[in-house]
Amino acid sequence: MPPEDVDVIMVAPKAPGTEERKAYLEGFGVPGLVAVKQNPSGEAREVALAMTKAMHWTKAGILECTFEQETYEDLFGEQCVLCGGLVELMRNGFEVLVEAGYPPEMAYFECVHEMKLIVDLVWQGGIKRMAEVISNTAEYGMWAVGHQIIGPEVKEKMKEALKRVENGEFANEWVDEYKRGIPLLKASREKIGEHQVETVGAEIRKLFAQK
Template identity: 55%
Template sequence: MGLNAGALRRVGVTVAQIWKDSDVSLEPLKGRKVAIIGYGSQGRAWALNIRDSGVDVVVGLRPGGKSWELATKDGFEPKPIPEAAKEGDVIAMLIPDMAQPEIYEKYVEPNLHEGNALVFAHGFNIHYGLIKPPKNVDVIMVAPKSPGPKVREAFLSGRGVPALVAVHQDYTGKAWDLVLALAKALGCTRAGVIKTTFKEETESDLIGEQTVLVGGLMELLKKGFENLVELGYQPEVAYFEAINEAKLIMDLIWQYGFYGMLLRVSDTAKYGGLTVGPKVIDEHVKENMKKASERVISGEFAKEWVEEYKKGMPTLKELMEKVKEHQAEKVGKELRKLMGLEE
């Protein structure tokens, strides 16, 4: 199982099922062709890593676009999506979530064969029923917990990024062997892959994005910036204190955990943070998080997002523009230029 599972159990931590590199084999991929549908952030990393692991890869794209040119430069001979899907024994859907149902219905489903495997990097479309595969194929997921470029970067450095793995449909009886082989080919088993379900991966991912990683974190930083400016402090100073330094703290948490981070900041920061933080991010905030989580679990958010997408995403465009025009973004852009972080 790896990752010091025994030690974790001894201190009362529930341990998920985890596989490491030595636990799995590439054998299930031998003699099989992996069709990568899409060549964006994840698609490019998947295609390159899997090819470098010695597996036969074909890339399926819409002809004539930038992705087609990039895949060609990377040494692939891309093919139109229907052709790639027809050739592939294992078809990885790595285009954006909202584009997947239409592409699947038009180009992938008609070219599926009995015993094929459909692979996803996120469970959204399967979990919410937007894609309904036939019963005679395996449906599996490898969800790297990192953007595609980092998946590739880690692979090239001899490391890997962790991933979640799941089987939604095991027609062949060998779906788990296949999903673990794919995770190994991606380099993810070098770090460790965790067994999950499409439901758990989808819902936890959406809840995490909305309440913490994108929504919650950005709103916390914005409100912190606004508070300092409204108190009369210079916007540039406010940006450094409330936003820029957040990365430094997150880096410490990423590397050392909460307690390890606290050991590396001043006693004043420790005392102030531990006594005031819970008064700012209190149980009321947690209740709001639970309400947002309930909308994900019930499917209400998915329904809203699908309708928004079909309308051309007017609400999203409006909200993006508001972020772009926020004072923190304008001040930050200038400061990032000064620091050489942005052109």
């Protein structure tokens, strides 16, 4: 624990480091979070905001939060939605189409490549705007089928994951993984690298490279 006479602050970008750097070099910035845990000097908040301004985050916007809120929400989002949830959704969708006899290249386009196009629409205008922009057929399928795939049972699993984050179980598990030389990470990276979704994806990116 830090001494009581020391300011304790946190500044956290709401974007991957590569995107943060890109935005900075372009003269803009990414949204960020600021938290103050200890403020004996009375200037901790001002120092934190000055740091975000130096990194151009204030051009995009800053939200204030607590250390706990940022930590728990960030881990939950990574595990259940942005990384873990999204990757498993794409991989399983790809496998279902390929196992049903559809061309892997088309399966990749439908379940992986086009993900960015849809997410960009949500990023730009929200879910409602995305629904208005896609075809009526796509929108109907979204409302009629989506909740059957990601239903109440998945939400309950998400709640369990959040509890594991909040009670420290995930942190302990991660510390143990790190002490053992990250065997799960290494094995998982190798496994996904050998998966057909990756080998097909590499070929697709070569053939349809974005210039």
